[in-house]
Amino acid sequence: MATFTNQARLTYTGGSAASNITVGELVQVLTAAKTAVVPIYHRDGAVTYLITLTNTGTTPLTGLTVTDDLGGYAFGTGTLYPLAYTAGSVRYYQNGVLQAAPTVTAGPPLTVTGITVPAGGDVTLAYEATPTEFAPLAAESTVVNTAAVTGAGLADPVTATETVSPLAAAQLSITKALSPTTVTENGQLTYTFTVQNSGSTAADASSNVVITDTFDPRLSGLTVTLNGTALTTPAQYTYDAATGLFSTVAGVVTVPAATITQDAATGAYTVVPGTATLTVTGTV
Numbered sequence: 430m431a432t433f434t435n436q437a438r439l440t441y442t443g444g445s446a447a448s449n450i451t452v453g454e455l456v457q458v459l460t461a462a463k464t465a466v467v468p469i470y471h472r473d474g475a476v477t478y479l480i481t482l483t484n485t486g487t488t489p490l491t492g493l494t495v496t497d498d499l500g501g502y503a504f505g506t507g508t509l510y511p512l513a514y515t516a517g518s519v520r521y522y523q524n525g526v527l528q529a530a531p532t533v534t535a536g537p538p539l540t541v542t543g544i545t546v547p548a549g550g551d552v553t554l555a556y557e558a559t560p561t562e563f564a565p566l567a568a569e570s571t572v573v574n575t576a577a578v579t580g581a582g583l584a585d586p587v588t589a590t591e592t593v594s595p596l597a598a599a600q601l602s603i604t605k606a607l608s609p610t611t612v613t614e615n616g617q618l619t620y621t622f623t624v625q626n627s628g629s630t631a632a633d634a635s636s637n638v639v640i641t642d643t644f645d646p647r648l649s650g651l652t653v654t655l656n657g658t659a660l661t662t663p664a665q666y667t668y669d670a671a672t673g674l675f676s677t678v679a680g681v682v683t684v685p686a687a688t689i690t691q692d693a694a695t696g697a698y699t700v701v702p703g704t705a706t707l708t709v710t711g712t713v
Contacts, residue, residue, distance in 0.1 A: 458486030459546065463576050463589035470560050470572070471596040472627070472700070475515055480554040480576050480589060484546040493544040493580035495554060499537045500564075500574035504696040510537040511564035511572045515557035522553040544580075562697040566689045568597045568629045599636055600628035601684060602702075612713055619710040620644070625702035626684040634680035640707055647673035648711025655682060655707050675709060682707060 437448040459482060466477040478497075484490050499512040514535045521528045524547060531554075534540045539556075546552045564572060571592050578587040606621045622640055632638050651668055653660040660666050665681045668674070685703030692699065 457584070457587065459484055459490055459578065459583060459587050461576065461578055461587045461589040463591045465591050465593050468591070468593045469596050470564065470593050471600065472560055472564075472566070475557040475559045476512070476593055477555065477557050478591065482544070482546050482552040482554075482578060482587075484548060484550055487548050488582070489548050490546045490580065490582045492542075493546065493578055493583075495541045495544060495576055495578050497536075497539040497541075497558075497576045498574055499539055499558060500572040501537060504563075509563040509696045511561055512558040512574060513537070513561050514539045515559055518555075518557040520553075520555040522555075523547060524550045525553075544578075564595070564698065565691075566595045566629055566687075566698055566700065568595070570595055595629065597630055598628055599626050599630050599632035599684065599686070601626055601632060601638070603640070605642075614713060617710060617712050618648075619708055622707040622709075624682065624684050624705045624707070626704075627687050627700055627702045629686055629689060631686040631703065632682075632684040634683060636683070637679040638682040638684065639677055639679050640682060641674070641676040642709075644673040644675060644709075644711070646713050647671075648709070648713065650712045651675075652710045653708070656705060677707070 434450050434452050436450045439446045439448070462481045464479050466479065470476050480495060482493075499510045499514065501508045501510045514533070516535060519530060519533050519541060521531050521544070523545070531544060532542045541554060544552060544554070571594050573590060573592045575588055575590045602625050604623045606623070608619050608621065612618045620642070622642075624638070624640070626632055647670060649670060653662075653666050660677075660681065662668060664678065666675065666677045682705055684705040687703050688701040690699050691697070
């Protein structure tokens with residue numbers, strides 16, 4: 430709701446006069462709301478946004494433009510954008526009915542034009558954005574982005590803002606290597622398991638990390654190390670020589686959080702995963 434004032438002025442030969450000041454309120458008929466379906470992001474995922482426009486007036490609002498700043502923030506002398514529009518993802522609904530795709534300019538900023546909000550009705554825009562290398566990843570970080578609606582029939586832009594945060598959890602992956610790749614009968618071989626954590630949170634004992642494998646051919650005389658320290662059975666791992674089933678005990682394997690840094694010149698974030706290495710050596 431906007432307040433406006435107005436005053437008239439009278440001039441005549443020999444003098445002038447001013448009227449009283451009138452005050453009025455301009456009631457906006459359009460409201461906007463913006464939400465993220467899941468307000469969490471990570472490097473390999475997408476954020477789905479919903480923008481809802483509601484027209485409480487008796488006249489349709491036509492030719493509107495929605496502009497999303499994609500979370501742009503000042504860095505140095507420029508602007509960095511932590512989000513990028515996912516091409517082809519916009520869906521445009523009037524009163525819940527899917528419409529033809531509007532005109533989209535990916536930007537940044539993202540613009541969607543040609544929107545009509547029916548009288549007494551609503552419009553929903555749904556679209557996806559993916560994090561860029563400029564999206565902060567530290568546990569306490571956020572990305573705040575604002576959508577602004579402009580067009581004929583609107584006295585001022587109508588805005589809506591949403592805040593999303595990076596996933597505050599361990600994000601683990603595992604690779605396995607064999608050495609040597611050719612081994613004779615009764616020879617020795619080593620399996621090396623490398624667990625990486627690209628998340629901002631460590632995988633500690635409460636994460637209950639477990640590594641399991643079924644060795645074929647089966648091994649005997651196992652030696653197991655974690656980050657160079659010997660593990661013992663059954664306290665820290667189990668092995669069934671009859672089936673070849675190997676498993677670490679839950680919580681024994683822990684993986685530090687990733688190291689996240691921002692380049693002082695470009696503003697890009699770099700992730701160096703935390704690592705844990707498990708080796709299993711045995712005789713074929």
